[in-house]
Amino acid sequence: MTNAFVINGGKPLKGEITPQGAKNEALQVISAVLLTEEKVTISNIPDIKDVNKLIELLGDMGVIVERINEHTYTFEAKDINQDFFLSEAFKSKGGGLRGSIMIVGPLLARFGKASIPKPGGDKIGRRRLDTHFLGFEKLGAQFNYNPENGFFNVDASNLQGTYILLDEASVTGTANVVMAAVLAKGTTTIYNAACEPYLQQLCKMLSRMGAKISGIGSNLLTIEGVEKLGGTEHRLLPDMIEIGSFIGLAAMTGSEITIKDVQYKELGMIPDVFRRLGIKLELRGDDIFIPAQEHYEIETFIDGSIMTIADAPWPGFTPDLLSIVLVVAIQAKGSVLIHQKMFESRLFFVDKLLDMGAQIILCDPHRATVIGLDNQVKLRGISMTSPDIRAGVSLLIAALSAQGQSTIYNIEQIERGYQHIDTRLKALGADITRI
Incomplete structure (x- = not known):
């Protein structure tokens, strides 16, 4: 019914x-909590299915999630269960959620590997994910698609900063590549980067966590990789x-x-x-x-x-x-x-x-x-x-x-x-x- x-x-x-609070910003900044083991507090989170599913997914992965009030949560991604990513549970949950692609960048950056099921979502024509994967590859990630279980497996044990010209100014694509680059070795330059307010918000949040990002608000972002990131507080637009x-x-x-x-x-x-x-x-x-x-x-x-x-x-x-x-x-x-x-x-x-x-x-x-x-x-x-x-x-x-x-x-x-x-x-x- x-x-x-x-x-x-x-x-x-x-x-x-x-x-x-902005749905599209929420999917990005909530994924970014995976970049640190310290506590991150995010407020003005909208109470909607796509966002709640992502928060639930983080909980399943081992993130300690606390709901402070209706629209504020704290996240602590100390211990992440790496095996969860190859499980059927992840396949059914991650596959049913468009935003699940957003956890790949942070996971690659912090753990050097990730697996994701082929994503689903809206009926508004093809939404290509090429931008995300081409960006990860330029940073040195290698991935293969396993048609048996429908997973993309990505190895990124040695991410290196580089020059990236995105094939389209995709907001989620830019966000994902930025999150992968903040912990990569060396300097990454992203040209034709999306510059939506949501993306500026993500970059400002990452900067407060200790990332080195310049060019925020423009279509040319320069990111100097750092060793690790810390916790922060963030409010959604x-x-x-x-x-x-x-x-x-x-x-x-x-x-x-x-x-x-x-x-x-x-x-x-x-x-x-x-x-x-x-x-x-x-x-x-x-x-x-x-x-x-x-x-x-x-x-x-x-x-x-x-x-x-x-x-x-x-x-x-x-x-x-x-x-x-x-x-x-x-x-x-x-x-x-x-x-x-x-x-x-x-x-x-x-x-x-x-x-x-x-x-x-x-x-x-x-x-x-x-x-x-x-x-x-x-x-x-x-x-x-x-x-x-x-x-x-x-x-x-x-x-x-x-x-x-x-x-x-x-x-x-x-x-x-x-x-x-x-x-x-x-x-x-x-x-x-x-x-």
């Missing part, structure tokens, strides 16, 4: 909402994908919403992209206030041509928010071309939006043109299934703005990324029930 949300839409919401989702939610439901404690300077161009859709938002202290708006009009380019919103590596616009932008554009005035460059099947959820009455032309797997309805016609509620985390929340926003009742199945996908989303939306006045 799977869970579903039943939503009665068409009501404006009102109130304050606080974003959870608020999740920028949630913040963007709530901005979109406010606009589409015509609601007055305040998003608390957003760490505005870390949001890059996210607020500006929503402003281009005509959404009014103002910064009050470190909160974003969105007034109730009956209409919002998409800007055009200066020459009058149709606005294009595309994803790009940071500081460009994050691909995780394109699904949200696409949904919010449905009730805007004007048209916009959404160009999803990074993943090939993230736009396939538009068929559900078409069933709800949206005017969208899916040009190809990467591009969709949205012709805004300007609230002249309301979407209608339907039954639908969520294909991936971000599409799930986009459909949830559409359902909250629609007239009538919607049912969203497969909400496990949503809950992999958004904690207690139904309770938090109810607090804003949403009519949402879990069945």
Whole structure:
């Protein structure tokens, strides 16, 4: 029996909402605790499946995990059970978790070897892991794939700093290579490194642990290997994908919403992209206030041509928010071309939006043109299934703005990324029930 949300839409919401800690940062910094035997305290950890699974996995490996309060944990990776990595338990747990790849870098660096099962995760097209492995190989790791048991076995007893030009600016790939390089001998230079705020957070945390990293925030990182790292305390940034989702939610439901404690300077161009859709938002202290708006009009380019919103590596616009932008554009005035460059099947959820009455032309797997309805016609509620985390929340926003009742199945996908989303939306006045 799977869970579903039943939503009665068409009501404006009102109130304050606080974003959870950043999921993507959590998966990286929690893996980094494996780099030291000293205690590491991490706060603002979101209570979501993907993160809880990783914490559980660390516990199984022998890390002493203590939960101090709802969102704060301490980790002590003194004694790691190396045999666990070849066990069936690890295969089933590690294989079901996208983030399990993130423990490989720290394990290689500290123990000189690692084994991981072939990873699983989202249905958003191929997510290559080549970047991770090519990086490890450049540092001197040797790995072979064992088709018998489906494990990658990596030997890294002699990691040497080197020059690495990443084949793509992958956030997880960069993070993994950085974690492997901090304990390697000599200097590692990573060019075309990802420079997302999450990655900057990881590098700052590693620096506090004693790593020597320069170039943080740029696409050229220089890392001088050190003998060992110590403990530290770290607080996660608020999740920028949630913040963007709530901005979109406010606009589409015509609601007055305040998003608390957003760490505005870390949001890059996210607020500006929503402003281009005509959404009014103002910064009050470190909160974003969105007034109730009956209409919002998409800007055009200066020459009058149709606005294009595309994803790009940071500081460009994050691909995780394109699904949200696409949904919010449905009730805007004007048209916009959404160009999803990074993943090939993230736009396939538009068929559900078409069933709800949206005017969208899916040009190809990467591009969709949205012709805004300007609230002249309301979407209608339907039954639908969520294909991936971000599409799930986009459909949830559409359902909250629609007239009538919607049912969203497969909400496990949503809950992999958004904690207690139904309770938090109810607090804003949403009519949402879990069945």
